[in-house]
Amino acid sequence: MAHLLGAEALHLEYPTRVVFDSVTLGVEEGDRIGIVGRNGDGKSSLLGMLAGLRSPDTGRVTMRGGVHIGVLDQADTLDDDATVGATIVGDLAEHEWAGDARVRDVIAGLVADLDWDARLAALSGGQRRRVALAALLAGDWDILFLDEPTNHLDVEAIAWLAEHLKRRWAPNAGALLVVTHDRWFLDEVCNATWEVHDRIVEPFEGGYAAYILQRVERDRMAAASEARRQNLARKELAWLRRGAPARTSKPKFRIDAANALIEDVPEIRNKVALQSLAVTRLGKDVVDLLDASVAYDGREVLHRIEWRIAPGERTGILGVNGAGKSTLLGLVDGSVEPTEGRVKRGKTVHVATLTQRLSELDEHLDDPVRVVIERLRTSYTIGTGSKAQELTPGQLLERLGFSSTQLSTPVKDLSGGQRRRLQLLLILLDQPNVLILDEPTNDLDTDMLAALEDLLDSWSGTLLVVSHDRYFIERVTDQQYAILDGRLRHLPGGIDEYLRLRSRALNQPPAAAPAAAAPASAGLQGAERRAADKELAAIERRMARVQQQIDADRTALAEHDQSDYVGLGEKMAGIGALETELLELEDRWLELGEQLG
Incomplete structure (x- = not known):
């Protein structure tokens, strides 16, 4: 692999x-590098120095001659008076850019819903971000530097x-350096990870899952003093091995080493104990x-x-x-x-919502953190049964990454x-059960996301x-639903199923009339319906058996001799x-479900 860029003694x-x-x-060419680390430790500064946007105090960055670099930083430098189309393809004629498959793909993937002739001044911040990303990806670059590229993008994008x-x-060929807190994205795209911490940049092989394993090994071997951070990483590794085994099959590390590290780590959540406690707190009705x-101005949002x-x-x-996600949560x-229709609520239900609006903290701006939290409660209980633990608000703040001086x-x-973490803490101290x-x-880095997930693992209420x-x-939910065409649909296949459904919907021509307008007698009837019901039940049983076999085969794979490449391949x-x-x-199950309504 050819060398593209080097940094020497950066200070x-x-x-x-x-x-x-x-x-x-x-x-080097072929590098796909994810940059992780705590907020404020210098990830964006490192990216800026390597991309030539800022100069180090000492040291130097060198680049091979003729290398073209493209940069997406977090600043919005777009021209308000420019149109969406001109920003992305410049002054190229339509037949020129439309003949480029990459440009067509970028436009379809990021800005298909935007007016091509709209001025950027009329767009929201998230739409402007997508335009900036599309403009960058439409170009031809040897190295791409991306700073938080997934901000303002939905799951599909x-x-x-x-x-x-x-x-x-x-x-x-080519190279990618990306700063992101999106751990799925890191695993999916990157073949190397750089962790920024304590004035250094530490390289790891593989994406996020491989990085977590190697970090645990590093901390264990060095007897690191950061015991809490190490435990969270080990817990996260346990989930990666148990809940998402396909991810850890990609990095080049020994599966038996991973299993040895997590053999004493319990299941992420004690579902039985949490369910029992939730019923105690909520009763059977939530x-x-x-x-x-729900309709607004005559337009139905939820059906x-x-x-x-x-x-x-x-x-x-x-x-x-x-x-209609926010509308759905508003109903709840x-x-x-x-x-x-109607909404029925249990008598003991106490709902609290962590919104995206930090303005909810405005009334506390001049108060020290300690004073704000002491107004609510003097203690908070986490865990269940014999593992229940009572924490002071200060201890809870420490779990969420605050130092004693920051109180x-x-x-x-x-x-x-x-502020985001304090906002969540104030909600938890109010003791909601939904x-x-x-x-x-x-605004949370990967370590803080792990801390938040750890806290939610012991939370015993209903979580949406x-x-x-x-x-x-x-990581934190046990099932997923999607709002599709105003209807709420369960996703047995999780997010992958959602993406397949969305792809299928986008690739099909619109129906002549909405499904809601179909007559009540539409769909299968009589013997056909009974046969479809029978087939559906058989498919569900077969899906359960196949999933069990996959889980068993993956467990056997972890125990197989790792040097037996032929056997592993089979x-x-x-x-x-x-x-x-x-x-x-799953596809047939979905098809039958649609026919049966």
């Missing part, structure tokens, strides 16, 4: 601290971006949406939603922007009334990520999550065949 410091001290790095970057260059519809939320349920909600918390800091002097999280991962962070949703091929069968069964 960077601010008046109050040293950010980097003698950092030396290299980037993030999946598209990952696929685009994987196909953009040949395997041993919130039932009964044939509930005849039937959803009975159970105590202890942990559910992720998916949908494109504008699909009582801030939205249905225009048809005296006025709220107005906290960073965006710190918790709604609306994009909770904003709306997030574009795929990793977070899969086992992987067998698992692949079962996964293909499962996908085919």
Whole structure:
């Protein structure tokens, strides 16, 4: 692989601290590097120095001659008077840019919903961000530097971006350096990880899952003093091995080493104990949406939603922007009334919502953090049964990454990520039994996301999550639903199933009339319906058996001799065949479900 870029003895410091001290790095063709670390440790500064946007105090960055670099930083430098089209393709005639398959793909993946002739001044911040990303990806670059590229993107757009970057260059060509807190994206795209911490940049092989394993090994071997950070990493590794085994099959590390590290780590959540405690706190009735519809100005947003939320349920909600996710959550918390149908709430239900609005802290801006939290409660209990633990608000703050000195800091002097964590803490101290999280991962780094997930693992109420962070949703929820065409649909196949449904919908021509207008007699009737019901039940049983076999084969794979490449290949091929069968069964299951209504 050819050398593209080098950094030698980089030193960077601010008046109050040293950010980097003698950092030396290299980037080769084929490198796909994810940059992780705590907020404020210098990730964006490192990217800026390597891209030539800022100069180090000492040291130098060199680049091979003729290398073209493209940069997406977090600043919005777009021209308000320019149009969407001119920003992305410049002054090229339509026949010129339309003949470029990459440009067409970028436009379809990121800005298909935007008016090509709209002025940028009329767009929202998220839309402008997508235009900036599309303009960059339409160009031809040897190295791409991306700073938080998934911000303002939904699950579909993030999946598209990952696929685009994987196909953009040949395997041993081009290079990518990306700063992101999206751990699914890191795993999907990157073949190396750089951790920024303590004035250095530490390289790891592989994506996020491989990085977590190697970090645990590093901390264990060095007997690191950061015991809490190490335990969170080990817990996260346990989830990666147990809950998402396909991810850890990609990096080049020994599976038996991973198993040895997590053999004493319990299951992420004690579902039985949490469910029991949730029933104790909530009773059997939480919130039932009964044939509930919501319309604004004559336009129906949600159509005849039937959803009975159970105590202890942990559910992720998916949908494109504008699909009605916030309206659905409003029905649950009582801030939205249905225009048809009704909402039934249990007598003991206490709903709290973590919104995206930091303005909720405005009344506390001049108060120190300690004073704000002491007004609510003097203690907070986490865990269940014999493992229940009572924490002071200060101890809870420490779990969320606050130092003891920051307890005296006025709220107005906290960073965006710190305010976000304080906002969550105030909600938890209010002891709700139904918790709604609306994009909770904003402004949090990967370590803080792990701390938040750890805290939610011991939370015993009902949890509803709306997030574009795929990793977070899969990590903290047990099931997912999607809002599709105003209807709430369960996703047995999780986010992958949602993406398949969305892809299918986008590739099909619109129906002559909406499904809601179909006559009541439409669909299968009589013997045909009974046969379809029977086939559906058989498919569900077969899906369960196939999934069990896949899980068993993956466990056997971890115990197989890792030097037996032929045997490993055969086992992987067998698992692949079962996964293909499962996908085919899911497609038929969805097809029958649509026919049966």
